[in-house]
Every structure is written in structure tokens, then in C-alpha cells.
Amino acid sequence: MATAGLPFVPLLVHSHETPLKIPTTTNLATDEAFWAEVRNQYVLDKKVVNLNNGALGPQPIGVQQAHIKMYEQSNKAPSYFMWGEVDGKREPLRAELAVLVGCDIEELAINRNTTEGLNTVIFGLNLKAGDEVIVSDFDYPFMLNAWRQRQMRDGIIVKEVKLPLPIEDVNLAVELYRKAITPKTKVVHLTHIINWTGQIMPVKEITEMAKGFGCEVVVDAAHSLAHIPLSFQDIGCDYMATSLHKWLGAPFGTGAMIVKKEKIASVWPLLSAWEPQSADIRKFELLGTRSFPAEMAALDAIAFHQNIGLEKVNQRLLYLKMYWAERVAQLPRVTLHTSLKPEFSGAMATCSINGMSSTQLADTLFEAHGLHVGIIDWNGLNAVRVSPHIYTSLSELDRLVNALAQLAKP
Ligand SMILES: Cc1ncc(COP(=O)(O)O)c(C=O)c1O
The missing domain is CATH 3.40.640.10 (Type I PLP-dependent aspartate aminotransferase-like (Major domain))
Structure with missing residues (x-):
């Protein structure tokens, strides 16, 4: 009963369960069918597009289930x-x-x-x-x-x-x-x-x-x-x-x-x-x-992460960041506060729109578009931070780019 509300997927518990099959595609970073399967390993909210994974990342369903299983077992005789x-x-x-x-x-x-x-x-x-x-x-x-x-x-x-x-x-x-x-x-x-x-x-x-x-x-x-x-x-x-x-x-x-x-x-x-x-x-x-x-x-x-592998995770995250940030950087009134070179940034990048405060921008992105981003107000930097994760879809990032384009219109 503890897993009520979670769709059934094979548990990814300690390698004895069937892990996600990783295709041998040369450029896995752009293999949308595979990343859609990865996305299915998470329970996501229908209304909130979470682009603030830098704050806290969600746990894949297998991790949640393993956690719940151990929690339930512990409750039968905690000290034992x-x-x-x-x-x-x-x-x-x-x-x-x-x-x-x-x-x-x-x-x-x-x-x-x-x-x-x-x-x-x-x-x-x-x-x-x-x-x-x-x-x-x-x-x-x-x-x-x-x-x-x-x-x-x-x-x-x-x-x-x-x-x-x-x-x-x-x-x-x-x-x-x-x-x-x-x-x-x-x-x-x-x-x-x-x-x-x-x-x-x-x-x-x-x-x-x-x-x-x-x-x-x-x-x-x-x-x-x-x-x-x-x-x-x-x-x-x-x-x-x-x-x-x-x-x-x-x-x-x-x-x-x-x-x-x-x-x-x-x-x-x-x-x-x-x-x-x-x-x-x-x-x-x-x-x-x-x-x-x-x-x-x-x-x-760790089992979930290692099954995909750091290199593939990192390449996908870099691809997702470039996907939105390169386009947003071209917009009028937009400033990107992050280098896009892979040695100087990973999944996260921060941008601002001239004339809009970080809270105004974040609130508008959420209220009008359902996009949740991080609010940055530190050392004179007033901006929003966007951090997609491996489950983020390209259509969610399209939504972000379109929203920013609309807001940045001169
Ligand atoms: C650079 C940096 N250090 C430390 C922390 C604190 O992390 P935690 O809350 O997991 O201790 C954060 C949290 O966002 C962070 O961004």
C-alpha cells in the first residue's frame, strides 16, 4: 500500500532487478526515445515543469520504492x-x-x-x-x-x-x-x-x-x-x-x-x-x-545512475543546457550570466531580462507558463537559474524559450 499513487515499474533495486536498457547509439545525448524512457522512471507533476533541479533532484521511482520498502520493514521493529x-x-x-x-x-x-x-x-x-x-x-x-x-x-x-x-x-x-x-x-x-x-x-x-x-x-x-x-x-x-x-x-x-x-x-x-x-x-x-x-x-x-553512466548523463545535461541557453542568449534584453563552454558549466545556467526583477520573471514564468525556476538575488546578480535534469523533455525547454522570447520582446 505504501506505493499507492506510484505507477508500477520494475524496481531498480540493487542490480538484481532489470535495469533500464541502454542503447548503443553513438550519440545518446540526442536519442529522444531513450530519454523519454528515462523520464518514465520518474513521477512528475502535470502542472509544474521543474526547471530547478539544482536545488533538489527528484528520486526515480525505483529509489522511492526501495526507500519505502526499507522504511516499512524498519517500522516492524525499528531497533532490530x-x-x-x-x-x-x-x-x-x-x-x-x-x-x-x-x-x-x-x-x-x-x-x-x-x-x-x-x-x-x-x-x-x-x-x-x-x-x-x-x-x-x-x-x-x-x-x-x-x-x-x-x-x-x-x-x-x-x-x-x-x-x-x-x-x-x-x-x-x-x-x-x-x-x-x-x-x-x-x-x-x-x-x-x-x-x-x-x-x-x-x-x-x-x-x-x-x-x-x-x-x-x-x-x-x-x-x-x-x-x-x-x-x-x-x-x-x-x-x-x-x-x-x-x-x-x-x-x-x-x-x-x-x-x-x-x-x-x-x-x-x-x-x-x-x-x-x-x-x-x-x-x-x-x-x-x-x-x-x-x-x-x-x-x-547509485545503481540507477551507474546504469546510464556519468558520461552519458553529463552529455545529456550539457545538450539540454545548450538547447535552451543558446537560443535565449540571442534574445533582445536577455543576458546570460553563465559561460556555455562545457568546461565552465554543466546543466545549470542563469539569465535575466533587462527591466524585470528575478521574482517578477520567476513568478511570470510560473503563473503564465507553469515553469518553476530558481530565483537568484545575490551580490547584485538578479536573475533566474534554469536547471533541467535527465528527465526534462525538449518540449518543456521549448516552452521556456518561447516564454522568455515573449517576455523579452522590446
Ligand atoms: C554550492 C552549494 N553548496 C552547498 C549547498 C547546500 O546543500 P545542502 O542543502 O544539501 O546541504 C548548496 C545547495 O544548494 C549549494 O548550492
Whole structure:
């Protein structure tokens, strides 16, 4: 009965169920018949066209069903089933997530979201008054707030780099951060994909430069997982966190934090642990009672994602972004705030219409056309962010382009 309301489709649970058949078409990104089948794996609202997947991604039906199944089982005897059987999947989940983010299995802790992961790192680092930390004016507010709280409480100095977005020059990005580094700089905080505009930052190159000055590097990878190629080891940073409920399509409230093996012992956990200075990454998972079915259904989201494969997902997302953004960029009064080069943006792009506020534009798109987009109002950028996902259809994007064309008429 728990699945009432969901159309019946084969479960995509842990690979023993039949996965979606992937055609061998050379250009799968434009194979509309295949992507229509992918779309059938989701329950979508008939009235709301969701073009704000960057905020939160929906879960494929198989993931929802797996979640519900574990939830129901847990309810039969919670401490027995949830703490026993369901949580028994924790180590397999850690192993699969480590493959996805390109880190060692002993470097990854499963938690609730990026905010929790990065706040753990920010509040857990050994920093003293006068130590400098570099952030940017387009980092995520709750990470900036965390650093500023340390500034108020511990006397560290938070220095802000101003990013002239969109950036299409790797050297320029590296230089901006390099110029801010002084002998007192201990940490550089970077955002891999900037939520305000979808800008992909050259985090590997900035990390390499910052490491040359002996700084530690924190990377906010909230949007990177299951969206663009991601490898903790390749980036070379010390700390990273991501959310599983954005592009991976895992249940809401699931995330991961990654800490370089040799740094685990020196990061204090945010919540108490048996041995706070332990080098075991699991010290960051003592978060009290929470819903393990939600966490463990991430395995089903990984199975769904891996069946299609990151490369194909990424190519489709890039194709969808270009499909609407290239046409919208030609419209009078429209400004695109995102580079369309694949190395500088993924699925998300942000645009504005001269003379319309972000809320006016978003409200009109929704009320007159049923299109739900993200509202951006940050650092003088007043615009809307469009983020399609792999289930988004071309006709939905046509609707967006037509609506913007109508609104942008001189
Ligand atoms: C860049 C960035 N970092 C962190 C977060 C926070 O993610 P969560 O709410 O999953 O912790 C977001 C959310 O949109 C984000 O865009």
C-alpha cells in the first residue's frame, strides 16, 4: 500500500532487478526515445515543469520504492531492522560512494548533506586568531556564515576574493586566489560548481597553486556528484562534501564528506565521538538517530545512475543546457550570466531580462507558463537559474524559450 499513487515499474533495486536498457547509439545525448524512457522512471507533476533541479533532484521511482520498502520493514521493529538490517548496508554504500567521488573508502563519511559536511570541516579545523582563510563572494551562504562565525569567535581572518563571473580563463581564476594568499593563509575554500550561475571553477588548478603555498583546501562539491566528472584524488584538495539529493537522485537529507586520510585525526567532529582525535572517518557519522532507510536507498540511486553512466548523463545535461541557453542568449534584453563552454558549466545556467526583477520573471514564468525556476538575488546578480535534469523533455525547454522570447520582446 505504501506505493499507492506510484505507477508500477520494475524496481531498480540493487542490480538484481532489470535495469533500464541502454542503447548503443553513438550519440545518446540526442536519442529522444531513450530519454523519454528515462523520464518514465520518474513521477512528475502535470502542472509544474521543474526547471530547478539544482536545488533538489527528484528520486526515480525505483529509489522511492526501495526507500519505502526499507522504511516499512524498519517500522516492524525499528531497533532490530533499522539499526540491524538496514544499517548493514552502510559499508557497501561507503564503498560505492567512494568510487563515485574518486576517494579511498576510508576517506568518506556518510551524512545528511553538504552543509553538515562542510560545517564539520570548518568548525573542526585547528585554526588560531590571525590565521587567514580565503573564500569568494559567490560561495554558498552557509559556508560563508560558518567561516564568519569562526572569525567572530576565534579571531581568524576571512578574506573574500571577488569573482568576475562568468569566468572562462583558468589562469585568471588561479591568479585571483593567488593574489589573496599571504604567509598567514591557512585555508582556501572553493566552490566547484557555483550555485548562483552554474559556473564550474577550475578547482584542481587553484588547489595545486594553493598547495604550493602550504594551504589546506576545502571544496564545496554540492552540485558535482552525478553531474560532472568528479574525483577527490584528482582535485588534490584536503576536504570535500557533497549532497546525494541533488543530481544523484538519492532520498532527501543524504550527503557525504570526504577527508584526506592523513588529515582525519586532526579534524574535530562537530558532534561528539568516542575518540574525537581518531583517524577513523566513521567518527563523523555519530549523528544520533536518523532515517537509515533514506541513507541506504542511496544505493539504489547509485545503481540507477551507474546504469546510464556519468558520461552519458553529463552529455545529456550539457545538450539540454545548450538547447535552451543558446537560443535565449540571442534574445533582445536577455543576458546570460553563465559561460556555455562545457568546461565552465554543466546543466545549470542563469539569465535575466533587462527591466524585470528575478521574482517578477520567476513568478511570470510560473503563473503564465507553469515553469518553476530558481530565483537568484545575490551580490547584485538578479536573475533566474534554469536547471533541467535527465528527465526534462525538449518540449518543456521549448516552452521556456518561447516564454522568455515573449517576455523579452522590446
Ligand atoms: C554550492 C552549494 N553548496 C552547498 C549547498 C547546500 O546543500 P545542502 O542543502 O544539501 O546541504 C548548496 C545547495 O544548494 C549549494 O548550492
